[in-house]
Amino acid sequence: MTDKLMTEEEVVGRLRSGMTIAIGGWASRRKPMSIVRAIVRSDLADLTIVTHGGPDLGLLCAAGKVRKAIYAFVSLDSIPLEPHFRAARQAGTIEDEPLDEGLFHLGLQAAAWRLPFLPSRAGLGSDLLRDNAGLRTFTSPVPGRNGEGEELVAMPAFRLDASICHLNRADRRGNAMYLGPDLYWDDLMLQAAPDGGRFISAERIVETADLRDQGCIHQLRISRMMVDGVVSAPGGAHFTLCEPDYPRDEAVQRAYAASAGSPEAWAAFRAEWIDVAEAEYQRRVGDTTA
């Protein structure tokens, strides 16, 4: 049996500057924040981030780690717009590859199925075809009901080097489950990344035999065949929402958002919440919620 347990720092050790990395979760929900924070503290740079964006992308932008963002939206949920991402876009410090949410899904699915692209109508007529140079239209080789091939958009497969997701429960081999209402795109992100680059963190590591009693069978959606590394990370999604284990920490999220206001504010937030070891971080979280 392969034991895939590792630390956040060991995950970072397997990443390289210039990589394209998908980050799971959705907006400010179940984001692998302990690994994101470890990336912020590392020497990694020039990353391309593929995400249903939230504070994962914002933090990495604020820390100067991002070369390019690939996304359909970036939001903090309770704070509709992500201030650090906005600052980077408005300062012109990152490249931008916008997508439609449905095309984002197809980019992951195409990569997971080893296809060059998947077809869609989404994007036709919009400026997405102007702003994302990778999108092309083509005439369907298969006629429609009217006997003619119609114009469609080809959504290219994402070319990922790694994927990082946070789940509620996992075993040491990489089987994992979500316990909230939505898996988001975590399973597809892991399937879309190459072997060796697929990492999860989890609120709690349990024995394989105990997984089924943690929730219901339908929530066991991450297989060890999709995973190369497992991080034990209680509180690892903080300050984002991680139902049912904990709600979003709105106070820390507000402090994070406010830190986009000035370099000094960002430096202070970073010193308090980023440039600290994970154990110390979780101790501070305990202090704020006690």
Add this chain to the structure above:
Amino acid sequence: MVAVAECFRGDGELLANPIGTIPMIGGRLARATFEPDLAMTDGEAALVANDRAVVPPDERVIEYWNPYRSMFDWVWSGRRHVMMGASQVDRYGNQNLAAIGDYGRPRVQLLGYRGAPGNTINDPTSYWVPNHSPKVFVEKVDTVTGIGWDRAAALGPAARFVDIRRVVSNLGVFDFETPDRRMRLRSVHPGVTVDDVVTATDFELETAADVPESRLPTPEELELIREVIDPEGAREREVPDPD
């Protein structure tokens, strides 16, 4: 709220997906009165039968588990009527949610394209604008996220599912029922004049000689909104009661 509800009249059994406080209340009102077969979300991962717009999780009457990924099954099969917001909207109903200014280096970065391109090319789409002004109702949007009728016409048959229905603002109701699908002032809300609307709009609106007033809620609708759909008064935070 009534003007929002009216957008869903005739939709039958499809996913009515009004996004935001006022649209959600309007959608619930449509279902509680004249469109009982509409399916609606709880704003997250379930389709719920409750009339109340914001329900505590354990009081939800859940009809279907609808994680985000399932939304594309509805969108791509044409079984959804979305009501989105718009940071900018133009005379043909093109919408901008992504960025103000030049897209490459925006003056103001907004949410992103979100699902707007896929929504508009596949399904009926309406818009809700709580702050009608010349900065929102613009001659030309800076970035087309949701496509309008002119873009649809240029696409030809590929745009056969495009159906930009209505725009509801805090001043009036707008549709595209004109020969070349330009935006038309359909009605003005009580207390608003046609001039008010024209002044607050950066492009030339089609206006009939005699623009009707948006219909007022019936006593039954008022009671439904106040007692059942929005007993907490969440609507007042978006559009304050003039009294």
